[in-house]
Amino acid sequence: MHDQQVRTPWGTTKRGGFPALGVAIPAGLALAAALGVVAAAMGVTESNPMLGGVVFAFCLALPLVALVYAIVVDRGTIKGAADRPEESVESGWYDRAAAGAFTDLILLAGAGATILAFIPADFPVDLKLVLPAVVLACFASFGIRYLVLQRKG
Amino acid sequence: MRNSVHESRQRLAWSQQRLADELGVSRQTIISIERGRFDPSLPLAFRLAAIFGCTIEDLFFPGDDTDRTVGGG
Numbered sequence: 001m002h003d004q005q006v007r008t009p010w011g012t013t014k015r016g017g018f019p020a021l022g023v024a025i026p027a028g029l030a031l032a033a034a035l036g037v038v039a040a041a042m043g044v045t046e047s048n049p050m051l052g053g054v055v056f057a058f059c060l061a062l063p064l065v066a067l068v069y070a071i072v073v074d075r076g077t078i079k080g081a082a083d084r085p086e087e088s089v090e091s092g093w094y095d096r097a098a099a100g101a102f103t104d105l106i107l108l109a110g111a112g113a114t115i116l117a118f119i120p121a122d123f124p125v126d127l128k129l130v131l132p133a134v135v136l137a138c139f140a141s142f143g144i145r146y147l148v149l150q151r152k153g
Numbered sequence: 154m155r156n157s158v159h160e161s162r163q164r165l166a167w168s169q170q171r172l173a174d175e176l177g178v179s180r181q182t183i184i185s186i187e188r189g190r191f192d193p194s195l196p197l198a199f200r201l202a203a204i205f206g207c208t209i210e211d212l213f214f215p216g217d218d219t220d221r222t223v224g225g226g
Binding site: 082083084085087088089090091092093096149152153 | 173176177178179181182184185186188190191193194196197222223224
């Protein structure tokens with residue numbers, strides 16, 4: 001156990017021992033702003049590049065803060081975190097939910113490919129919509145499966 | 154597998170949280186083991202047996218194995 005370490009609700013960084021959120025928030029916001037500038041410069045939203053950049057930055061801010069936090073935090077410094085998460089029941093739920101979601105993904109991709117085979121060639125299928133939909137379906141499958149396992153105890 | 158973790162923990166007068174802290178796992182893990190919903194990994198089973206001062210065979214015995222989570226680690 002990490003008895004000697006000071007545990008806080010959000011933990012500290014792996015290197016330096018800084019508050020993890022204190023690093024994740026500015027770094028995540030800076031990354032989001034940078035990607036917003038990239039989106040504006042590339043003219044992703046043709047009519048109003050500045051507005052498009054702001055929207056990009058706004059939408060990416062929270063996921064990027066969460067991503068940076070997940071990368072930098074030392075989970076052993078988070079209050080209430082188990083020392084051996086891989087031996088906890090939650091790890092088993094995660095594995096089962098992930099395996100089930102993978103099966104669902106194969107079924108979904110297979111069914112989608114079959115349906116697309118019958119769609120005329122000139123019918124527009126936008127990958128920018130299809131891929132996020134697949135990701136969302138995976139999230140939903142995993143989340144529902146995990147919650148069901150959690151409820152069963 | 155069925156088990157006698159609940160009875161063994163009661164003998165020590167430990168809470169589920171204390172046992173979880175000693176084992177380095179979540180309290181939910183103890184709850185699931187005691188309900189027979191989770192089969193712990195072999196290292197975890199050994200640590201449980203060591204804490205209760207018995208053998209694994211004293212703690213775990215064959216039983217209904219349907220729809221349960223199996224521990225990794």
